[in-house]
Amino acid sequence: GNSVTQMEGPVTLSEEAFLTINCTYTATGYPSLFWYVQYPGEGLQLLLKATKADDKGSNKGFEATYRKETTSFHLEKGSVQVSDSAVYFCALSDLKSGGSNYKLTFGKGTLLTVNP
Amino acid sequence: EAQVTQNPRYLITVTGKKLTVTCSQNMNHEYMSWYRQDPGLGLRQIYYSMNVEVTDKGDVPEGYKVSRKEKRNFPLILESPSPNQTSLYFCASSFNLAGGPPGELFFGEGSRLTVL
Numbered sequence: 001g002n003s004v005t006q007m008e009g010p011v012t013l014s015e016e017a018f019l020t021i022n023c024t025y026t027a028t029g030y031p032s033l034f035w036y037v038q039y040p041g042e043g044l045q046l047l048l049k050a051t052k053a054d055d056k057g058s059n060k061g062f063e064a065t066y067r068k069e070t071t072s073f074h075l076e077k078g079s080v081q082v083s084d085s086a087v088y089f090c091a092l093s094d095l096k097s098g099g100s101n102y103k104l105t106f107g108k109g110t111l112l113t114v115n116p
Numbered sequence: 117e118a119q120v121t122q123n124p125r126y127l128i129t130v131t132g133k134k135l136t137v138t139c140s141q142n143m144n145h146e147y148m149s150w151y152r153q154d155p156g157l158g159l160r161q162i163y164y165s166m167n168v169e170v171t172d173k174g175d176v177p178e179g180y181k182v183s184r185k186e187k188r189n190f191p192l193i194l195e196s197p198s199p200n201q202t203s204l205y206f207c208a209s210s211f212n213l214a215g216g217p218p219g220e221l222f223f224g225e226g227s228r229l230t231v232l
Contacts, residue, residue, distance in 0.1 A: 036221075043120070043206055043223035044159075089158065103149065103174060104221060108158040 002027045006090045006107035013080055013114050021075040021110050023064075023090035031092040033057075033066050033073040034104065038087040047075075047088070080114045087111050118143045122207050122224035129197055130232050137192045137227050139207030145222070147210045148190040149174070150182065152203040153226075159206065165190055197231040204228050 007022040025033065032051040036044040048057030053068035062077045073090060090107040120141045129135055141148065149164035151174075161174030165184040179201055181193040190209075194201060207224040 041225075043225045044208075044221075045223070046220045049220070103161045103164060104159075106151075106159040108156060 002031065002092060002105045004090050004092055004105055004107040006088075006110055008108075008110070009087075010111040010113060013112070015082055015114055015116050016079045017114075019075070019077040019080045019084075019112070021088055021090075021112070023073045023075065023107060025071050025073065025090075025092050027071075027092055030068075033064070034091040034093070035062070035064055035073070035075050036089040036091060036106075038089065038109070040086070044089065080112075082114045082116055085112055085114045118222070120207055120209055120222050120224035122205070122227045124227060125225065126228050128230045128232065131198055132196050135194050135197060135229075137194075137205055137207075137229070139190045139192065139224060140188050141190075141207075141209040141222070142188065143209065143222065144187065145209035145211055146187070148184070149208045149221070150180070150190070150192050151206045151208065152176065153206060154203050162192070162205075194229075197229075199231045202229060202231050 003026045005024050034049045035047040037047045038044045047062055048059040050057040050066035053066055056065045064073050064075045066073055087109045089109045091104045123138045146167045150162040151159040152162055153159050160176045162176055162180050163171055163174050163182040165171045168184055168187050171182050171184050184190055205227045208221040210221050
């Protein structure tokens with residue numbers, strides 16, 4: 001079945017450092033890929049998405065490119081802020097033919113802590 | 117304000133005492149789903165619903181029931197809770213994803229359940 005593997009955390013960075021969180025996936029067909037973010041005490045929010053190969057999703061300074069050849073969707077940000085401290089989840093869609101069984105398959109999450 | 121509302125947010129109960137976690141969305145979404153979040157396991161889908169009176173099992177449905185009598189509500193029922201159902205539960209909703217690229221899942225703030 002489909003699966004998502006993302007780098008183990010926690011990740012601790014200083015403010016203005018460069019961030020990469022690796023995400024690779026296994027899927028049949030052509031899934032859409034997502035990054036969700038969970039701030040402390042809150043539900044998950046969509047951060048960015050890409051629906052086909054070579055698409056780049058971007059939002060709030062974060063970027064991720066859908067790489068079919070390497071089955072990857074790594075999250076990057078050039079300069080993190082303290083407010084970026086959160087848990088980040090990589091996910092893929094699983095929409096079977098006819099739309100009868102849809103779900104998101106999530107990675108285990110990566111805790112990011114940014115220190116001033 | 118568009119939102120997914122879960123209740124209760126926190127609950128401590130005892131083994132075998134039936135409980136219901138409610139979920140309501142005000143966005144007229146067809147699709148709704150329940151996930152549980154456990155440390156080291158990420159989010160796993162329990163049940164989902166493509167529309168009113170249409171529900172199906174996710175990856176970890178054992179010990180849970182759901183119903184979808186109205187479009188806005190999707191309660192999660194634990195008929196006889198056990199300690200292994202201690203977890204953080206999230207309800208999510210979206211427009212109908214059948215036949216096209218998946219859109220954004222909107223999550224509630226979570227319900228932390230402890231079963232003693």
